[in-house]
Amino acid sequence: MLKISIKKKKVKMNKERRATAKAVRMDPDTVLIVRDLTKIYTVGNSTITALNKVNLTIRRGEFIAIVGPSGSGKTTLINCLGALDFPDSGEIIYNVDSKGMGLDLMLMTNKQHKKIRLRKIGLIFQFYNLFPILTAYENVELPMVIDKKDSKVRKEKVRGLLKKIGLEERMEHLPAQLSGGEQQRVTIARALVNDPLIILADEPTGELDTETTTNILKIFLDLKNSGEALLMVTHNRRIAETADRIITLTDGEFTGEVKGGKPIEEIYK
Ligand SMILES: Nc1ncnc2c1ncn2[C@@H]1O[C@H](COP(=O)(O)OP(=O)(O)O)[C@@H](O)[C@H]1O
Ligand SMILES: [Mg+2]
Numbered sequence: 001m002l003k004i005s006i007k008k009k010k011v012k013m014n015k016e017r018r019a020t021a022k023a024v025r026m027d028p029d030t031v032l033i034v035r036d037l038t039k040i041y042t043v044g045n046s047t048i049t050a051l052n053k054v055n056l057t058i059r060r061g062e063f064i065a066i067v068g069p070s071g072s073g074k075t076t077l078i079n080c081l082g083a084l085d086f087p088d089s090g091e092i093i094y095n096v097d098s099k100g101m102g103l104d105l106m107l108m109t110n111k112q113h114k115k116i117r118l119r120k121i122g123l124i125f126q127f128y129n130l131f132p133i134l135t136a137y138e139n140v141e142l143p144m145v146i147d148k149k150d151s152k153v154r155k156e157k158v159r160g161l162l163k164k165i166g167l168e169e170r171m172e173h174l175p176a177q178l179s180g181g182e183q184q185r186v187t188i189a190r191a192l193v194n195d196p197l198i199i200l201a202d203e204p205t206g207e208l209d210t211e212t213t214t215n216i217l218k219i220f221l222d223l224k225n226s227g228e229a230l231l232m233v234t235h236n237r238r239i240a241e242t243a244d245r246i247i248t249l250t251d252g253e254f255t256g257e258v259k260g261g262k263p264i265e266e267i268y269k
Helices: 002-020 074-081 110-119 136-146 151-164 180-192 210-225
Strands: 030-043 046-059 063-067 089-095 101-104 121-124 198-202 229-234 245-250 253-259
Touching: 030 074, 046 074, 046 229, 046 253, 063 210, 074 198, 074 229, 110 121, 121 180, 136 151, 136 180, 151 180, 180 198, 180 210, 198 210, 210 229
Parallel strands: 063 229, 063 245, 121 198, 198 229
Antiparallel strands: 030 046, 030 089, 089 101, 245 253
């Protein structure tokens, strides 16, 4: 009985999505537009507004940090933008063809949704989320395998990225044979492997010491300088100060924004 009702709901959602997915024009340099994003969790009789009408525009080559204490809605934001969770209302418009054709994540067909997740969004998590039985090389390669990329193209890309993040020598290692910082570098390579529009990082340095954190931030700044868009959420204000823009998230709402750009060498002074 339960199975049947779940199936029915899924079909209905597909129909709704297909009926409403429409392209909108956007500035080609804009990667993502978020409008009035709201997410409400219901637990028993109570509701929690994890995100309340959040608005944000991210451009190419922009590094944005969102700072807020535990429970302020950071992970919920990353999960909604990263197509891992569905918001209750609002718009998440991605520049899907990189030329200014915008599509709302919530109104896409299942096929478009899957493609965006695989090709346009690079996710980095606090606890790395690597497959323990795959080597560093295989972990980085996996999104390309899922995307059915040719094996020669895969090899060149994966090796190039591992070299770029300084892990060429470690590519046959399993995650358990790597340090935290090395594992996080593998996830950065994995996030980049399908040339995403944006990198979304949830507390990417939360488990790392200061020296390793500095190395990860250097990689982020290199990516930014090569035109990548990055959105990082963190409870750590010091780390956030290296970003171009620092936005404060309080109880699910954006409550302030300041300019960042502090040199990495100065964040721990
Ligand atoms: N799956 C869930 N079900 C119910 N409440 C949730 C769920 N996920 C998060 N919350 C609540 O939403 C709020 C925001 O959580 P979260 O986005 O994880 O914050 P942060 O990452 O900033 O610590 C918190 O009050 C949290 O308890
Ligand atoms: Mg969190």
